[in-house]
Amino acid sequence: MSGMSQANLMGQILKEMAEAAPDAPAYYFYGREISFKEMDDLSDKLAYGFLKEGILRGDRIGIIALNQPEWLAVYFAAAKIGAAVVGLSPRHPAPExxxxxxxxRPRAVVSLKNVGDTDYVELLEQNKSKVKGLEFCYFIGGEGANxxxxxxxLMEEExxxxxxxxxxxxxxxxxxxxFAFTSGTTGQPKAAAITHKSQIASxxxxxxxxxxxxxxxxxxxSPLSHVGGITIGMASMLLAGGPTILLPVFLPxxxxxxxxxxxxxxxxxxxxxxxMLMAHEGFDKMDVSNIRVIITGGxxxxxxxxxxLHRAYPESTIMNLYGLSESSGGALMTPWNCHYTMVGRTVGKPFPGFDVKIVGLDGRELPVNETGEVWLKGDCVxxxxxxxxxxxxxTFDQTGWLRTGDMAYKDExxxxxxxxxxxxxxxxxxxNVFPVEVEDILSTHPAVDMVAGIGxxxxxxxxxxRYYVVPNPGSETNExxxxxxxxxxxxDYKVPKQIVFRQDLPMTALGKIKKSDLRREFENTGK
Structure with missing residues (x-):
């Protein structure tokens, strides 16, 4: 296939790749090589199975699974019949x-039978009646009860x-x-409605x-249930026709x-x-000679x-990416000619075709070097x-602008x-003090591993x-x-008034620091 697919439906992009390079590897999964044609055929069978069950365009299908071929088969099958998947990470505790x-409110849920100590067969069957509109539960690797x-x-018939x-x-x-749930680092997660158009644009x-x-x-x-996995990861590689290594969970x-x-x-x-990867004892033996780009974001x-990162991958280009569930994936990125020291202070510029402006409290666009809210516009929204x-x-105004809730300024x-x-x-x-300014300084101290600040x-x-600090193992420091x-x-007015040492910090299912839990903890205990 010459050039990038210009199709505007995700199922069509997969089919084009299956026709142009049927035997080319699309996914690697623990020694198993899955070609584009194999995934296209597999998702065709599953799409047909869904149709026979009565699942149709506009229905929602929840997925409780890890990064595995079945996740993608459900995703592509749903895309081919106009249904939408709901990303549900097994890293969430069962009640959450x-x-x-x-x-x-999905019409169907596809789930692993269990992950760790969580029995999803029991969870879904005991609570099915509590989920409005839920009719079907399908389990990966075996039947459930009832x-x-x-x-x-569902994939047995041609x-x-x-x-x-x-x-x-x-x-x-x-x-x-x-539907991708926002990470919920500062509040309750919301299900962002990603379309074929918005995901492909990003x-x-x-x-x-x-x-x-x-x-x-x-x-x-990154997990496929999040835009970091499905759009920034899988979809970008599908468009280029390159393979993706699927890791069920992140383990260094x-x-x-x-x-x-x-x-x-x-x-x-x-x-x-x-x-975590760079801190692993085996990282120094990793062959990094093939790695040309390192992307950090989220x-x-x-x-x-x-x-x-620059020291660990000296021949690689380090890129910082900015995106949200509400932008379907990435929307800004540092350019190729950006020195790594600049990557540490900026998320770059918007991709061509996307617009960004910094807006004040009065709704007016601010000049350079003035801090306001980031507003984003483009087909990715x-x-x-x-x-x-x-x-x-x-969050979304009538002219297409997304109010991101992130504060930033634009330089010259x-x-x-x-x-x-x-x-x-x-x-x-x-x-006004933004915790990130203080966190960036504290993180450079040799005794500090992780830090998170709240007001x-x-x-x-x-x-x-109030800044919570996780010290590096074996290091000693004090407030x-x-x-x-x-x-x-x-x-002087930005210097922390309180510094609290902890062994760890609360994290979201995506591996981000959950400041809402820190704030709630302080409100409940005063500590």
Whole structure:
């Protein structure tokens, strides 16, 4: 296949790849090589199975699974008949996962039978009546009780191609393809309605920017239930015709093992996953000679992290990516000629065709170097949140702009410098402080492994910054030393009033620091 697919439906892109390069590897999964044609045939059978069950265009299919071929088969099958998947990560505790199922109201759920100690057969069968509209439960690898079928049973028959073609003819680019829950780092997660059009727009722009080709191999460390896995990872590689290494969960040792077998050229991940990989005892033996691009995204890339990435991958280009569930994936990225020290302070510029502006509280666009909210516009922007009209109206305006909730400023060269979430800002000594500024400084201290800051009420100052620090193993420091360290680089009103040492920090299912839990913990205990 010459050039990138220009199809505007995800199922069509897969089919084009299956016809152009039928035997080319699309996915590697623990020694198993899955070609584009195999995935196309598999998803055709499953799409036909769904149709026979009565699942149709506009229905939602929840997926509780890890990064595995079955996840993608469900995703492509749903796309081919105009249904949409709902990404449901097994990393969520059972009660939290059940709430997401109830909130998204899928007509069907495809699930693993169990992960760890969680029995999903029992969870779904005991609570099926509590989920409005849920009719079908299918389990990967075997049947459930009460007539629940195995997923494999839906793929036993050869598909009726006329029936499939009739269903596919009804699918439109504006149809939803996936509902992705926001990460919920500062509040309750919302299900962003991603369409074929918005997902392909984001993936295509990223593929062009990163110059991905069929010769590239991606190490996928982010979950498929999140845009970091499905759009920034899988979809961008599909458009280029390159293979993706599927890891069920992120484990540094498994990344190293799979890298030794499949020789990735692109590795992407969240800052926490990059930290964990480089900290693994076997990382120094990893062959990095094939790796041409390292992508970090999902949360702020601290300067210290980028410095470490540069040392670890000296011949690779380090790129910072900015995207949200609401933008279907990536929307901004640092350019190729960006020095790694700049990557540590900016998320770059918008992809061609996407627009960004910085907006003040009065709704007016701000000039350079003034901090306001990041507004984003382009085909990548989703249609809204599922069944949340008020939240949708607050976040998406009628002219197509997405109010991201992120605070930033634009410098003279057009680079966007993130300052943190709007809800994270606090006022200390009468002046605005964004925790990310302080976190970036504290993270460079040799004794600091991880850090997260929040604003808390104070009877004297109104609000003060409270910073939770996880020390590096074997390191020693104290509050006075870290405060003195901050004084060297920060204005006096930004220096932390409180520093609390902890062994760990609460994390979301995606591996991001969950500041809402820190805030709730303080409110409940005062500690």
């Amino acid at each position: 996962l059940l709430k997401l199922v109830q909130r998204s 007539g629940c079928k195995s997923l494999e049973s 598909p009726d191609q006329e029936l499939l073609a009739a269903a596919y003819a009804q699918v439109e680019p504006e149809d939803e393809i996936m 993936a295509r722009a990223q593929t062009k920017h990163v110059r991905v080709t069929s010769k590239d191999v991606l190490m996928l460390t 040792e498994e990344v190293l093992n799979q890298a030794a077998e499949y020789h990735p050229t692109i590795i992407g991940g969240f800052p926490t996953t990059h930290h 949360s702020n890339a601290e300067p210290d992290l980028v410095e470490r 989703v249609t809204g949140y599922f069944d949340m009209p008020e939240e949708t109206a607050k 060269e057009g680079f966007i410098i993130l300052m943190g979430r709007r809800t994270e800002m606090y006022i200390q000594e009468g002046l 808390i009420p104070d009877p004297v100052y109104g609000e003060v910054g 006075d030393e870290l405060r003195s360290f901050c004084i060297q680089s920060l204005a």
